[in-house]
Amino acid sequence: MAPRPVAWVTVAASALLLGSAAPPPPPPPPLAPPALGVGRIVGTVEISTVLSTRRPQFRIYAEPGSGALPPAPPKDPVAAELRNVVIYLEGDSTQLPASPERIAAARRGSVAQRGERFVPHVLPVVAGATVDFPNEDDVFHNVFSLSAAAGPNGFDLGRYPRGDSRSVTFRRPGTVQVFCHIHQDMSAIVLVLRNPFFASPSEDHHFAIEDVPEGDYTIVGWHERITPIMRRVHVTAGQTTSIDFNIPLPPPGNGNR
Numbered sequence: 001m002a003p004r005p006v007a008w009v010t011v012a013a014s015a016l017l018l019g020s021a022a023p024p025p026p027p028p029p030p031l032a033p034p035a036l037g038v039g040r041i042v043g044t045v046e047i048s049t050v051l052s053t054r055r056p057q058f059r060i061y062a063e064p065g066s067g068a069l070p071p072a073p074p075k076d077p078v079a080a081e082l083r084n085v086v087i088y089l090e091g092d093s094t095q096l097p098a099s100p101e102r103i104a105a106a107r108r109g110s111v112a113q114r115g116e117r118f119v120p121h122v123l124p125v126v127a128g129a130t131v132d133f134p135n136e137d138d139v140f141h142n143v144f145s146l147s148a149a150a151g152p153n154g155f156d157l158g159r160y161p162r163g164d165s166r167s168v169t170f171r172r173p174g175t176v177q178v179f180c181h182i183h184q185d186m187s188a189i190v191l192v193l194r195n196p197f198f199a200s201p202s203e204d205h206h207f208a209i210e211d212v213p214e215g216d217y218t219i220v221g222w223h224e225r226i227t228p229i230m231r232r233v234h235v236t237a238g239q240t241t242s243i244d245f246n247i248p249l250p251p252p253g254n255g256n257r
Contacts, residue, residue: 037237041209043244045085045201047078049251079203084122085247086191087207088198090218096195097213106196111188113141118188126196127173133157134165142181149174149192189224221245
């Protein structure tokens, strides 16, 4: 038998080797970006002015049985004003990602009509929040606002009695001033923020903002009667950053709370 050509043997051997070779492994998946750690911000809030007692205001008109005078001012005006301070971080949800639970909690709130006052007087929420306005008094109330942050035409919930509740969804960040047509001395503020990282001080003057993504931020001390106080703060993962605020409130005058 004649010998096979060398070229044919070489091609056959190469084909055999190529057929038995394992396929190349798939490329590794792309690396996920490292998750940011979180820290916390704590501090205290001081009110730096002596709060004078507001002068009584007679109501021009009032619901029968509600009295001609508004409710008496609080016995502890400093404690009352502390509840009206909001400490919050500037930035939207892309800069300050939050858990679904935190966002859900900041998108629901309530301002009751109780004792012929709005309670609380200041309610911070995140944009997209729905706020309930239940009437807990034995008289009719009305809830309305003309603020731009409340929408193009504001809102007016009409008159409704004890036991009824109506709600409004606030989609625009900003300050919404709320009033009652029936009792002109009643007022409240819904502070609509861009993110859910905010807090109000407790009676011991302390506040805490938990689970803040690591980074540098502007932190704001807000009260309705002052220009917001802005400070810079750095948050380090796993650590606590302390920052204090002094709120220089002017004494309330005629027409002010």
